[in-house]
Amino acid sequence: MKANCWMGKKRVSVENVPDPKILNSRDAIVRITSTAICGSDLHLYNGFVPTMEKGDVLGHEFMGEGVEVGRGVSNLRVGDRVVVPFPIACGHCGACRAGSTSLCENSNPNAYLAEKLWGHSPSGLFGYSHMLGGYAGGQAEYARVPFADVGPIKVPEHLTDEQVLFLSDIFPTGYMGAEMCDIEPGSVIAVWGAGPVGQFSIASARMLGAERIVAIDRFDYRLKMASEKAGATDVINYEQSDVYETLMELTGGRGPDGCVDAVGLEAHAHGPMYAVDRAKQALMLETDRPLALRQAIRACRNGGTVSVIGVYGGFIDHFPMGAVVNRSLTIKAGQCHVHRYLRPLLDRIERGEIDPSFVITHRLPLSAAADGYDMFLNKVDECEKVVLKAA
Amino acid sequence: MQSLGAFDEELDHGKSERGLGWNSDGRSLRAVAQRRAQGLGAFSLGLGLAQLLAPRGVARLVGLPDTPRSRTVLTLIGMRELASGIGLLARPGSASWAWTRVVGDAMDLALLGDAFTNKDAEPARLAAATAAVLGVAALDTASAAHLSRNESVQKLVLPIHVVKTITIGRPPSEVYAFWRNLENLPRFMAHLESVTVQNGTSTWRAKGPAGTTIEWQAEVVMDRPDEAIGWRSVEGTRVPNRGVVRFQPAPGDRGTQLRVELKYEPLGGALGATIAKLFGEEPAQQIAGDLRRLKQVLETGEVLHSDASIHHGLHPARPAETNVRINELGKADS
Numbered sequence: 062m063k064a065n066c067w068m069g070k071k072r073v074s075v076e077n078v079p080d081p082k083i084l085n086s087r088d089a090i091v092r093i094t095s096t097a098i099c100g101s102d103l104h105l106y107n108g109f110v111p112t113m114e115k116g117d118v119l120g121h122e123f124m125g126e127g128v129e130v131g132r133g134v135s136n137l138r139v140g141d142r143v144v145v146p147f148p149i150a151c152g153h154c155g156a157c158r159a160g161s162t163s164l165c166e167n168s169n170p171n172a173y174l175a176e177k178l179w180g181h182s183p184s185g186l187f188g189y190s191h192m193l194g195g196y197a198g199g200q201a202e203y204a205r206v207p208f209a210d211v212g213p214i215k216v217p218e219h220l221t222d223e224q225v226l227f228l229s230d231i232f233p234t235g236y237m238g239a240e241m242c243d244i245e246p247g248s249v250i251a252v253w254g255a256g257p258v259g260q261f262s263i264a265s266a267r268m269l270g271a272e273r274i275v276a277i278d279r280f281d282y283r284l285k286m287a288s289e290k291a292g293a294t295d296v297i298n299y300e301q302s303d304v305y306e307t308l309m310e311l312t313g314g315r316g317p318d319g320c321v322d323a324v325g326l327e328a329h330a331h332g333p334m335y336a337v338d339r340a341k342q343a344l345m346l347e348t349d350r351p352l353a354l355r356q357a358i359r360a361c362r363n364g365g366t367v368s369v370i371g372v373y374g375g376f377i378d379h380f381p382m383g384a385v386v387n388r389s390l391t392i393k394a395g396q397c398h399v400h401r402y403l404r405p406l407l408d409r410i411e412r413g414e415i416d417p418s419f420v421i422t423h424r425l426p427l428s429a430a431a432d433g434y435d436m437f438l439n440k441v442d443e444c445e446k447v448v449l450k451a452a
Numbered sequence: 453m454q455s456l457g458a459f460d461e462e463l464d465h466g467k468s469e470r471g472l473g474w475n476s477d478g479r480s481l482r483a484v485a486q487r488r489a490q491g492l493g494a495f496s497l498g499l500g501l502a503q504l505l506a507p508r509g510v511a512r513l514v515g516l517p518d519t520p521r522s523r524t525v526l527t528l529i530g531m532r533e534l535a536s537g538i539g540l541l542a543r544p545g546s547a548s549w550a551w552t553r554v555v556g557d558a559m560d561l562a563l564l565g566d567a568f569t570n571k572d573a574e575p576a577r578l579a580a581a582t583a584a585v586l587g588v589a590a591l592d593t594a595s596a597a598h599l600s601r602n603e604s605v606q607k608l609v610l611p612i613h614v615v616k617t618i619t620i621g622r623p624p625s626e627v628y629a630f631w632r633n634l635e636n637l638p639r640f641m642a643h644l645e646s647v648t649v650q651n652g653t654s655t656w657r658a659k660g661p662a663g664t665t666i667e668w669q670a671e672v673v674m675d676r677p678d679e680a681i682g683w684r685s686v687e688g689t690r691v692p693n694r695g696v697v698r699f700q701p702a703p704g705d706r707g708t709q710l711r712v713e714l715k716y717e718p719l720g721g722a723l724g725a726t727i728a729k730l731f732g733e734e735p736a737q738q739i740a741g742d743l744r745r746l747k748q749v750l751e752t753g754e755v756l757h758s759d760a761s762i763h764h765g766l767h768p769a770r771p772a773e774t775n776v777r778i779n780e781l782g783k784a785d786s
Contacts, residue, residue, distance in 0.1 A: 064770065066768070066770070078770045078771060079770070079771040079772060079773050079774060080771060080774075081759070081771040082771065082772075082774070084757040084762070084778060085754055085756055085757055086753070086754060087752070087753075114760070114766055114767070114768045114769065115768065116768030116769075116770055117760075117768050117769040117770065118759075118768075118769060118770045118771075133753070151748075151751065151752045151756075153621065153751045153752055154621055154747075154751050154752075155619070155621050155706055155707075158621070166747065166751075167744075167747060167748045167751055167752050167756060168756060170756060170757065170758045170761035171758070171760070171761060172744060173737055173740060173741065185758065188769070191760055191766075191769065194758045194760075194761075194769075195758045195759060195760025195761055195767075195769040196758045196759055196760075196769055197759040197769050197770045197771055198769070205759070205771065207756060207757075207758075208752075
């Protein structure tokens with residue numbers, strides 16, 4: 062089959078690789094119809110995630126049709142149309158039973174690598190480094206899906222691929238980012254990053270009843286999408302205005318009740334601190350540059366919540382712990398526990414409360430995956446989200 | 453059957469600490485021997501310098517007549533001492549350098565013996581010098597012998613002592629029952645090929661490198677249903693080992709806290725090297741992997757495989773070639 066492979070820093074290419082097969086009784090093989098490039102794939106592309114091997118199949122946002130089902134899977138049949146969540150979860154361990162599927166205790170065969178870096182291992186992920194399992198990803202014609210009786214959700218025929226594909230990651234991830242802010246009537250939520258995940262945090266904050274939602278980015282086309290499609294009430298282009306001052310002005314000096322970091326380890330910012338963090342990262346003195354996170358903590362109102370869904374991999378400098386402690390901030394974070402959001406968010410799509418396809422700006426064949434990465438990274442042609450058509 | 457406490461005591465402080473490589477407080481005997489060799493090296497250096505810089509003074513001290521011949525001999529001995537001293541300080545773990553001191557001591561004793569026949573020598577001082585050299589020679593011989601033994605110990609396998617714990621979401625009775633059926637162990641222990649039980653004795657087979665198989669016998673020496681199992685290899689086995697596994701209820705209805713403690717005795721020769729390879733450089737990590745697989749088997753029914761983990765060593769995360777067969781432990785047969 063054809064699969065998009067990581068070939069080194071800033072190099073991906075579609076290669077011929079063997080077809081996947083059933084390895085465990087609860088596996089299924091899915092013929093992929095639609096797959097997407099995630100912002101977190103750009104961290105792999107830019108070489109910020111350790112334990113990648115040349116030839117790894119990329120991709121963790123995918124859907125398709127079951128073509129083979131292991132004997133331990135009773136709830137799926139060949140021909141079922143499914144969306145696959147990006148964390149791999151067994152459904153039986155303590156974390157899974159608590160609904161924290163991205164912390165599954167059984168799905169990472171390489172847990173010892175993650176334990177060395179983080180102390181404990183989270184779940185395995187599709188196409189996201191050997192430290193997180195060494196699973197082939199879904200930017201391919203076929204994928205093996207472990208624990209297929211737990212993860213994939215069947216989707217009705219009347220919904221298009223583009224309407225349901227993002228249930229695999231970015232819609233639930235953005236939703237969890239908003240949910241962690243404990244939104245109440247009257248809440249003001251600020252979202253750093255108007256990429257696809259940020260758009261879904263904004264849209265989710267709206268669905269959860271926030272009164273004002275502020276989108277922060279440096280690209281006007283993304284801020285335009287945030288206000289016109291996702292439902293942001295205010296936007297801040299940080300290259301044109303000071304984020305902190307503007308947020309204080311918008312909130313009567315209180316600061317936002319909830320601040321979502323939908324940016325992560327490759328943040329950009331204005332000012333000398335950005336240069337300092339870039340330099341430290343280049344010299345391996347810190348692995349991640351937390352510019353958006355620092356801003357979010359500084360701006361958040363006393364007693365408010367900072368919700369981190371952007372990807373961080375290692376260590377950051379100048380973490381403003383003094384602000385967190387003295388101003389009673391709550392920090393919540395996590396890779397999305399996608400499984401718990403699949404059904405309720407599919408219901409919202411079916412009820413017409415949201416059409417997630419609004420973020421798509423580019424549709425390419427799988428064979429053009431390398432162009433897709435380049436466009437997405439360099440914001441070519443106002444790129445927001447690239448969907449790859451495998452078939 | 454023994455009580456748990458007695459078994460633990462034996463595991464922690466018992467016969468297995470026979471001193472091959474480690475002393476009672478866990479410090480390496482090799483380090484002790486090296487420090488002593490360094491001391492002797494410094495002594496050589498000092499003596500050598502004195503002999504080179506002040507041969508007359510040294511001659512008077514040991515009772516030799518102050519002649520050109522004795523000065524030349526002392527200068528040569530001084531150079532030899534310097535060489536030994538530098539060698540020992542640079543490589544304090546080297547038995548060869550330590551033996552050069554013993555050879556030197558023998559030479560010195562021969563020269564001193566010869567000096568007793570010299571009418572101009574002072575017998576009382578010569579006797580004192582001979583006694584001193586004899587004392588140092590004893591120390592040198594002990595040190596060199598110790599270092600030699602350590603060098604051969606280096607080729608042996610040091611005892612492997614591992615303690616690991618994991619939480620498994622099943623009641624202690626179930627986890628105990630699974631482990632108590634020792635024939636289940638190869639389902640999650642990567643290095644085991646099979647365990648068969650007959651008349652209370654179990655036969656363990658492990659895969660060695662290059663298609664070899666190692667085998668040993670063990671017996672259960674402690675059995676507390678739902679709580680603990682202790683086993684020990686039978687007397688005279690080729691792979692002396694013992695272990696105890698405990699099953700405690702985890703707080704908050706989270707199943708079982710399993711704690712395993714394993715000890716493998718040091719072994720020499722090819723078999724020892726094979727055992728070392730079985731456990732790799734990090735036995736603790738391997739046991740941790742075994743326990744993780746046990747958790748997978750008990751919680752999900754089988755060992756989980758990923759595209760990369762089925763291969764030995766690094767392999768890209770992509771599906772395997774169709775002709776690759778995968779065994780129950782999730783490894784591709786090579």
